[in-house]
Amino acid sequence: MSDHAVSLPAGTGSIGLEASGPRGPKPRHVFSRRNIFLYGTLIVVALYYLLPLYVMVVTSLKGMPEIRLGNIFSPPLEITFEPWVKAWSSACTGLNCDGLSRGFWNSVRITVPSVILSIAIASVNGYALANWRFKGADTFFVILIVGAFIPYQVMIYPIVIILREIGLYGSLSGLVIVHSIFGMPILTLLFRNYFSSMPEELFRAARVDGAGFWGIYFRIMLPMSLPIFVVAIIIQVTGIWNDFLFGVVYTRPDTYPMTVQLNNIVNSVQGVKEYNVNMAATILTGLVPLVVYFISGKLFVRGIAAGAVKG
C-alpha cells in the first residue's frame, strides 16, 4: 500500500514503559501485525462494498452470449456499448419502447422544480423560526419534526384526494408539491439550526438599520448561508431522484420518474431477460446521485450528518 513507515501517534498502540527515552511517537513498521489486520480488514470490506458496482459495470459491457457462458465477476472479453444504447433509447416498458430517456427527463422535470420549491419554502420558514419567533411557531415545528417519522403510507391516500380535488393528480406538478411537503421537515430543521447559530448581533444590527423580514433574508441571511444551501440541494437532489413510492403513486405511466421506469423495465415479465441491458439501465439511474455524491464529497457527509443528527 505505502512504502514508507506510517508514523502513528503514541495513542494508538502500546506505550513505552521507560519514562526517559526518545520523545514523540514510537516509529512503527508498515507490516506490523496491527497494520496487517487493520488494513486487511478495511480492504476486504471495501472490496465487498465495491463488488456490486463492479459487477454492474462489467455486466453492462458484455453481450448476452457471454453472460450466459461466463461468470458475473469476469471482465468482458468483448466490450460492447450496445446494452447502454438500448437501455437509454429503446428498452420497453409496457407499450412505450423509447427506453429510459423518457424516465430520465421526467425525473429532471420533477427534481429541478421540487428542489427549488422545497428549499425556498424551507429556508424562509427556518429563518422565520430562528429569527422571527411568533407564538405557537414551535408547536407547529415539533409537529412537523415528529410528523417526519409517520410512515408515508398513512398519508398517501388523503394526498391523492387533495391532489385530485385541485386537479393535479397524476401530473408532474402534483408530484413536485408532494416532494416539497415531505422535504419540509428535514430542510426546515436544517435551516432553522443554521440560522440559529448565526450571531444574534448581525440580525439586531440589520433591524436597527431598518431592514425588514425579507430585506434581512435576502441581503444578509441568504449570502451568508450558501454552504447550507449546497447541503440542502445535495439532500434533495439525491432524495428526490431516488424516490420510488411517490413516483409510483402520484404519476401516470407517461410521467413516471426514472426509478419507476427502471423497475418496470427490469422486472417486466414479458420477453427474454437481457441482463446486460438491465444493468446498464440500473447504472444510468444511479448515475445522477453517484455523481452528486462523488463531487460533493465532504458536503454530502455533512448533509446526512445534519439530517441525521439533530443539533
Add this chain to the structure above:
Amino acid sequence: MSKSERPNQLFRNLNAKVASIPMVLTALVIFVGGSAWTVLYSFTNSKLLPRLNFVGLDQYYRLWSTPRWLISIENLLVYGVLSLVFSLVIGFMLAALLDQKIRFEDTFRTIFLYPFALSFIVTGLVWQWLLNPEFGIQGVVRGLGWESFNFDPLYNSSIVIYGITIAALWQGTGLIMCLMLAGLRGIDEDIWKAARVDGIPMWKTYLFIIIPMMRPVFVTALVIIAAGIVKVYDLVVAQTSGGPGIASEVPAKYVYDYMFFAQNLGQGFAASTMMLLSVLIVIVPWAYLEFGGRKRV
C-alpha cells in the same frame, strides 16, 4: 429593538407568519389531518372509494387473519431485528477501524458510504442480479467445482428475507458508520489516555467506556434505522416483488397493493394505521425525552 409599541397581536410579525404558512399547512393538514383521516376511514368498509360506512374493528380482524399480513409482519420483525443489530455492529466496527488514524481514511469512507447515495430500487436490482442462482454468486461458486453449493435466498421462501436484509445492509451501513465516526471523534482524547494509563485493553475501553459515552449517537442511529425499517418498500419491490409467492411481503407493500390494486381501501387504511401505531410506540417515548423531558433552551 424596542418592544414598546404593540399593535394588533395577529398582525405582529406578519411576514414570519406568512412565511410559515406552508409549514403550518403541512403540519396540520397533511401530518395531523391526513393521519387522522386515514385512521378514521380504517373503521369503514371503503372499497373502491372512501365511504363513511362504519364497521367497527372489522378491517382489523380481517387484517390480522390474512396470511399475507401475518407474513408481512413476521418479515418486518426479522428484517428489523437483523438490520438494527447488524447496522449498529458493523457501522460501529467500521467507524472504530477508521478511527485508528489510518491512511486513506477518506477513500475508505467514500467507498463505504457510496451505496447510501443509490436508491433502494438500484440496490434491489443489483442484488437481484448478484443473487441470481443461475449466473450470480451461486453459479460462480458452482462453476469453480463446488457443485452442491447452495445460495439462492431470493428463490427460497424460507430465507428470502435474509437476501433482502443483505442488500439493505450494503446500502445503509455507511450512514451508520458516518454517524458513529462523528461520535467517536467527539470523544475527548484524554479519555483514551486515561484508559491507557490504567492499562485497560482497547476492546474493553470501547465496550465499557466509549460506547456508554456515545449513548446519544446510538439513540439517534436507532431512531433513524427504526424509522427506515417500517418504511421498507422499494427494496422489496425491486428485489423480489414480494416473491417467491408472498414470502417476502412487507407491510408497506400490503398497504400499497390493497389501496391501489385490490381496491380495498379499508384494508389499506387499517394496515397503514397499524404501521402508524408501531412507529408511535418507538417515537413517542423518544420525542418525549427529546422535547418534553427537559426545558427547551
